[in-house]
Amino acid sequence: MSQRVGVIGGGQLARMMIPAATNLGLEFFVLAESPDSSARLAATTVGDYTDANTVLAFARECDVITFDHEHVPAHVLAALGDAGVSIHPAPHALHFAQDKLAMRERLTELGIPQPDWARASSAADCDAFIASHGGSAVAKTPRGGYDGKGVRFISSSDEVADWLETGADILLEEAVSFRRELAQLIARRPSGESALWPVVETVQANGVCSEVIAPAPGGEGPIEEMAADIARRVANGLDVTGVLAVELFETTDERILVNELAMRPHNSGHWTIEGAVTSQFEQHLRAVLDLPLGSTALRGESIVMVNILGGPATGALADRLPQALERHPEAKVHLYGKSPRPGRKVGHVTVLADILEDAVAQARGAAGFFQD
């Protein structure tokens, strides 16, 4: 009997698990927010992931439950756990991806290098942290942020007055002086086996990932070792199962610090679909089913992924496909079946090449056809 994987959330991460599930002969189910979800190609149930009964009914048809996003409420996760559902990552791990204050506290306990941080519950807390960190800080809501949402660069507590008014604590972090951003992806099975892809460079625009370069240029040696060591310690220390993405700062003084964590396939790993022997989507499915992990070796010298953000101002995304494919026969175009909105991730392009500059030019060129 094939194993039945259920994914909560019908976004592009669930969608990109479909090919991997198809190949491995798994049965694949999605609990989606709406009938026109990105993952609608798979066997889809439409329902509210914040409703425990809905999620329990969905989970009863599956052997394991995993996630497209981190927003399933704790009370729903607890109900699943009480019902004996196999959940990966487990709620006790997922907690640290849902709550950034809990994550910072736990990473401190584990001695993982990270920016200076503090819990702030008042304007005085904020102003004190800002004063002791050169007059600025990064303020974050502990929950619900993604793609730059829930993050502000501040120089005064006035700029987070609305957040403080809600009564919830906020997270303050030093504004790290970094050379670039990196991401280290790791997959870990319940039995403990883990596998890492090479560390990659990520480029952000307006708080959203715009490009990923694999492997990170000049990432061999100490940087590679530090990034891998951090990812292993986080995955083991937090008991993460499935894919864990560790977003990192490479500082101007050559340290590697943890920026964010995601416990699921991640934008920084989309290049693995064509670029690695085992993609992050296949590896995630293998990991959550406790199947042996696959090789993470690269299929090319340089691999570049460019996000398609927003889409055309007029006409449909698909209308641009002929031109993009015509001009870039090497480009692997991925469209997520989503309606374009300014800044929304609606697809991506991956190119493998012997020369990094060629891969960058082709991937940007092909992605550019889908944007105005």
Added chain:
Amino acid sequence: MSQRVGVIGGGQLARMMIPAATNLGLEFFVLAESPDSSARLAATTVGDYTDANTVLAFARECDVITFDHEHVPAHVLAALGDAGVSIHPAPHALHFAQDKLAMRERLTELGIPQPDWARASSAADCDAFIASHGGSAVAKTPRGGYDGKGVRFISSSDEVADWLETGADILLEEAVSFRRELAQLIARRPSGESALWPVVETVQANGVCSEVIAPAPGGEGPIEEMAADIARRVANGLDVTGVLAVELFETTDERILVNELAMRPHNSGHWTIEGAVTSQFEQHLRAVLDLPLGSTALRGESIVMVNILGGPATGALADRLPQALERHPEAKVHLYGKSPRPGRKVGHVTVLADILEDAVAQARGAAGFFQD
């Protein structure tokens, strides 16, 4: 608006189009024989492909219709044509894949190298052909054969008496003395653009493909050129749209002769999923939608595909997955969601390696875990 592709037939070829359709953001529909078809992961209608009304109703929801198999009857294809449905390959091309006598006649007109052949309608026809070809022949039913079915090696008309009794003509071919079998895949768009993958070597066991090696060892130079020239002439001459697989004999006197044709993705091209920049499944979808074709460059030095035939005598195919993945982290395992039966194609394994022998050993090793 994304284009809507409808596939008639729910076998593994339709199934393996799902990842390509997912990536390109296409809407994908399957008219399957049964609810437990191999392609059931996609949006599936269950119905009889020999019933014109069923097929017409299915086609109305699609922008283009293509095929998982060649068995759709001519009257159904005619009804689709009359209704203005876009069909690729078109019925006038598909005819030559459905009727081997028609194919031999047309290839003769085109001057394509092929085995000596004859149409036989009587025992006397058969015995005369056998006598003039060294005492043996290959007899084929013109329609309905696949994977060695409908093919007999004969030395007397007695051995096809049952076929002759039906009153239908049969095809006789010389028993070619061949060194090995090859396959040349080509994709062609309605607008005429075509793209070829390198010629591959195919290994058959009991009339069924068991292994494919890409590129064919020693296939560079004259062999490559002859195979490509034949495929281009067949695709153009028969006006094939989509993927065309040309199965070839490499004779002991170094000629290349056409054995069989298939107008759809083909077992000899499964290696392209990981082994080429553009897989045969993506290329087929691009071609039938008249989208620009993708690069057919290889992703590795040597690529080997081994079929999983039959499956375990006891237990489920999926039960063997952990061991196979454990021992072969480089292997890409594909299971088709089909129930094992002796000799049935239920999956395949592809391995890319720098050294051919390594790829062969790993692919055979991994596939072996699924068979007894």
